Amino acid sequence: MENQMRNKKGNIKWTTAENTVCFYELKDYINFINSGSKSIRKRENYAAELINQYPIFSLRTPSALRQHFDYLNRVSIDEFSKDAKEDEVFRGILLMNNSYVCSQGVETPEPEEYEEELVDDFDIDDDDKQTDEYHFNLSDEEISSLTSFIGHGDFPKTFIAFLGNEGGLGNSSPRYNIDLLCNEFKKNNTNYFNEGNWKLGYWTVNNYDLNKRSIVPNSPFLYLTARILLALEDQESSVDDWFKKGDSKKLGKVKELIASGGLYSNKPGLKSALLDWRPLPRRDEKNYDFPYLNVDSNLYLKAFNFEGGAENPYNEWVNKRVSIFKNVLNKYHIPFLLSFGAVKSKLTLFKKIWPEIEFNEVTLEESNKTIYVSKEKVSSNTIVIATEFLDYQNLGLIGTMELVKFLKKNYM
Structure with missing residues (x-):
């Protein structure tokens, strides 16, 4: 036996x-x-x-x-x-x-x-963390840079922009990510909203290289945004094919797009971009070990949920982000802006950017998920859609597939 x-x-x-x-x-x-x-x-x-x-x-x-x-x-x-x-x-x-x-x-x-x-792409063990890498004060210059950083992608040429809640850390420490955002990404003057003045907004464009084979993180958000982009771009296969369970060929294409840096990049074809509403990156939204010693996480999160009250010290950050988002989304004609997560806060944000905006509630039939679709295009070109967070336990694979079908049927 x-x-x-x-x-x-x-x-x-x-x-x-x-x-x-x-x-x-x-x-x-x-x-x-x-x-x-x-x-x-x-x-x-x-x-x-x-x-x-x-x-x-x-x-x-x-x-x-x-x-x-x-x-x-x-x-x-x-x-x-x-x-x-x-x-x-x-x-x-x-x-x-x-x-x-x-x-x-x-x-x-x-x-x-x-x-x-099962290559482990998580962060290193807590016992091995260096204090200055994981818990530190942000300088005034870093705060100014972070609140000015718009996101990832070639915004003047973007076809579809994804709006998330906040940036993650990948496989690196908060300190490493802050250095990237505040130093490395500011070097390219052509990616400034106003040439010569990064304080009015700047972004970074991923470099697409089919020969590059970086580690593919175990990130549902990345996998699903890749499926969305590939399904919108594909004029031959059905949308269902890009969301079919167990299709190793399509899954291979999804992984290839991520590994080659194709998301939010200079890739030929339909271009995507990623904006994050809250400016401070961290491991995940449920991580209560907030890295930044001189930021009150409770007040900070309340401010960006538009629940902070008149005396909240982070209202200034919120107003700056609204202004920067408003400038970039009105200047560049981006056909689709898809917002995921924190629906109530995002709808408030959109009202601040476009006071005239109104939304229809649409229920996706198969998944029974609700999406909020702008009744009219804003900035003369953009359809705005807000929905649950993009992962397998919220909007889900079926809801994401139905969202792509909705876009193709009604707007493409």
């Missing part, structure tokens, strides 16, 4: 019962990661607690269980490239909004078989 539980390498297979527990706990594991607990050590401590909680994992090590959770997470959002027959029941399972419980008798490959797929 023991031999039947092992594969040819002698590794104990993951049983149906184990996978059922894993899928029952998967959503909490994802939330744990999203809360800022992304280091391997933290994830393995989390796995160790589950081993103590569930006797069924008694033969597993924290490392093996952590790898298995990471694997199931990727398979469940259909971002795993191998075509193993035994994985079909798991692929895309989070995209279908089910209860995260697997009830079918399917065994998955052992960690050793897919370990190379």
Whole structure:
């Protein structure tokens, strides 16, 4: 019996019962990661607690269980490239909004078989962080630069702009990101809203290179924006093809676009851009370990939600951002502006940029998601749409697909 539980390498297979527990706990594991607990050590401590909680994992090590959770997470959002027959029941399972419980008798490959797929692109362990890299004061010059930074993309030529809540950190520290935003990205005078004066707004344009093969982060936002751009650009395939679960060929194209720097870049064809409403980058919105020592995070977030009150010290930052966004969105004729997340705040922002703007509520039939669509084009050319955050648990794969269909049917 023991031999039947092992594969040819002698590794104990993951049983149906184990996978059922894993899928029952998967959503909490994802939330744990999203809360800022992304280091391997933290994830393995989390796995160790589950081993103590569930006797069924008694033969597993924290490392093996952590790898298995990471694997199931990727398979469940259909971002795993191998075509193993035994994985079909798991692929895309989070995209279908089910209860995260697997009830079918399917065994998955052992960690050793897919370990190379799980290149860890999270930040380094907390114990290895340098204080000056993660907790520091922003200088007046840096604050001026951050509030002046518009975003990523060739804005004068942009076809579709995505508006997010705030910038992330990628795989780097806050200090590294601040240096990029405040120094490196300011060097190119041609990317200034007003030549010679970066204080009125500046941006950076990613360099598209098909020969470049950078690491593709495990970012639903990047994957879904890439799918949107490719689906809008493709005049031959149907929109459904770009959002089909398990299509390794299309997924390969999505990854290629991201790895080659094609998003928010000088890429030929339809060009995209990314703006972030709040100017201070951080690991994620749920991370309460705010990096900036001389910024009151509570007042800062309230101000950018338009809930700060007249005495909020960050209202000046908000007014500057409104002015900069208004200038760039009115100067450059961008056909589509898609806003994701914090819908109430974004609708208020749009009213400040375009006082005349009015929205229709449209319910997407299959996903039952609501999008807010400007009744008329603003700035003589732009359709504005606001909706839930762009990931697999909010707008979702189906909602994103329906959004692209809506754009193509009504405006292209």
